[in-house]
Amino acid sequence: MSSLQPVRGTHDLMGEDARRHRHIVETFREVAELYAFREIATPIFEFTDVFERTLGDTSDVVTKEMYTFVDRGGEQLTLRPEMTAGVARAFISNGLAQDLPIKFFGHGPMFRYERPQKGRMRQFHQIDAEILGVPEPQADIEVIALAHHVLSALGLGDKITLELNSLGDVESRLAYRARLIDYFSAHRAALSEDSRMRLERNPLRILDSKAAEDRPIVEAAPAIAESFNAASREFFDAVRRGLDALGIGYAVNPRLVRGLDYYSHTAFEFTTTHIGAQGTVLGGGRYDGLIETMGGPATAGIGWAAGIERLALMVTPPPESRDLIAVVPVGDDPAVQAAALALANRLRRAGHAVDQGYRGNVGKRMKRADKLGASRALILGESELAAGIVQLRDLATGEQRSLPLDAVEAAFA
RNA sequence: GCGGGUGUAGCUCAGUUGGUUAGAGCGCUAGGUUGUGGCUCUAGAGGUCGCCGGUUCGAUCCCGGUCACUCGCCCCA
Incomplete structure (x- = not known):
């Protein structure tokens, strides 16, 4: 084993793994364009402040998972742990409030200092979709429909379920938070150690605790819907009616909460047991207050992100398909070498994938052509060159015939 | 950050109850075929047995630590 190891939690992508990633990103791009989303690529690092201000100063991501460093100019920078904050920053930086509503999609690497596990890397990749400037539930519906469409286009329809919840608007959520603190404080002694911690920092998180001792307490906890005001209730109902109209199945999970602090109203997750x-x-979910928090104009927002590595664990990648032609010069006669080079160049300019081996006799080069999966080989030696022809060999059938050198493109058209 | 499992060739894995030259299959290289791939036959290269330390006459094997991977917790995509 080499002493040159990749950084913990990072991974080299090659061969089939690379194809899986590309398949996911390309499928996402195709579907997102059907929904009239436009691509955005923001920098993979930002001023640390961009994330600290938006993700909440109690979230795990901010308090212990960020890759933060000082650059040579003395700036505090952070490798992005998620995409939404960067998109929001770009929205403000570029004055996009003029163009509302706006729909963005993007993808790329994210960084979190976590303990690596299956489907959890320190550098991981996400696809991401955001709608800005639409306070109506139509945006929630569209964004979930897009997610659902992408996942089914990836062939995952029967492996995932949609869980849906509403956190209510800010007023409702604060009211609920207060009720929860009252309730859980009364049961404080019986809670798990983790949950006692959560009671201080993020009481909503106790709701999705997996600790056995928390479960009965959580079961009897007040439901969030009881704290909804009329507007929050109507908003959630509208989202559900929209999903019903689209035939998108979901399960309301009143204990579904989001880890980052900027969410309100709709929260959703597509989950799997695979x-x-x-x-x-x-x-994903709705984050209406985020842009204002960052110092921009009050602007509604909703979006989601999906982990490419996690999707890649479930996706069947399309087979590698390419029609490759191998150009095989015979011998080391300079005129032959030059003619082979020119032939390969002509074919590439005509849009054909061509491999020309760098060395070896005909046997070696044919072997390489076979290993690369070439469908045909063009064999060119001194006698062919003298006659102005080339041998065309079909590598699947073994049939071989000669062809005028200047008729090659026509034969492949 | 916490707990369990695993580290032997490029890959998948044997093996040594502690003993001198650590193996297989696949892959790779070369040759049988100096102008023809797949199949086949032959030969070869490739390992500080993850790393550091301890016990021992002797450690890849036992013990401790460490690093990495992995499963779960936490968290999240």
Whole structure:
């Protein structure tokens, strides 16, 4: 084993793994364009402040998972742990409030200092979709429909379920939070150690605790819907009616909460039981207060992100398909070498994939052509060159015939 | 950050109750075929047995630590 190891939690992508990633990103791009989303690519690092201000100063991501460093100019920078904050920052930086509503999709690497596990890397990749400037539930519906469409286009329709909840608007959520603190404080002694911690920092998180001792207490906890005001209730109902109209099945999970602080109203996750402990494959929600928090104009927002590595664990990648032609020069006569080079160049310019081996006799080069999966070989030696022809060999059938050198493109058209 | 499992060739894995030259299959290289791939036959290269330390006459094997991977917790996509 080499002493040159990759950084913990990072991974080299090659061969089939690379194809899986590309398949996911390309499928996402195709579907997102059907929904009239436009691509955005923001920097993979931002001023640390961009994330600290938006993700909440009690969230695990901010308090212990960020890759933060000081650059040579003395700036505090952070490798992005998620995409939404960067998109929101770009929205403000570029004055996009003029163009509302706006729909963005993007993808790329994210970084979190976590203990690596199946489907959990320190550098991981997400696909991401955001709608800005639409306070109506139509945006929630569209964004969930897009997620659902992407997952089914990836062939995962029967492996995932949609869980849905509403956190209510800010007023409702604060009211609920207060009720929860009252309730859980009364049961404080019986709670797990983790949950006692959560009581201080993020009481909503106790709701999705897996600790056995928490479960009966959580079961009897007040439901969030009881704290909804009329507007919150109507908003959630509208989202559900929209999903029903689209025939998108979901399960309301009143204990579904989001880890980052900027969410309100709709929260949703697509989950699976197929990839071990990491059940969430795609998660998102509404973040109406985020852009204002960052110093921009009050702007509604909703979006989601999905982990490409997690999707890749479930996806069947399309087979590698390419029609490759091998150009095989015979011998080391300079005129032959030059003619082979020119032939390969002509074919590439005409849009054909061509491999020309760098060395070896005909046997070696044919072997390489076979290994690369070439469908045909063009064999060119001194006698062919003198006659102005080339041998065309079909590598699947073994049939071989000669062809005028200047008729090759026509034969492949 | 916490708990369990695993580290032997490029890959998948044997093996040594502690003993001198650590194996297989696949892959790779070369040759049988100096102008023809797949199949086949032959030969070869490739390992500080993850790393550091301890016990021992002797450690890849036992013990401790460490690093990495992995499963779960936490968290999240």
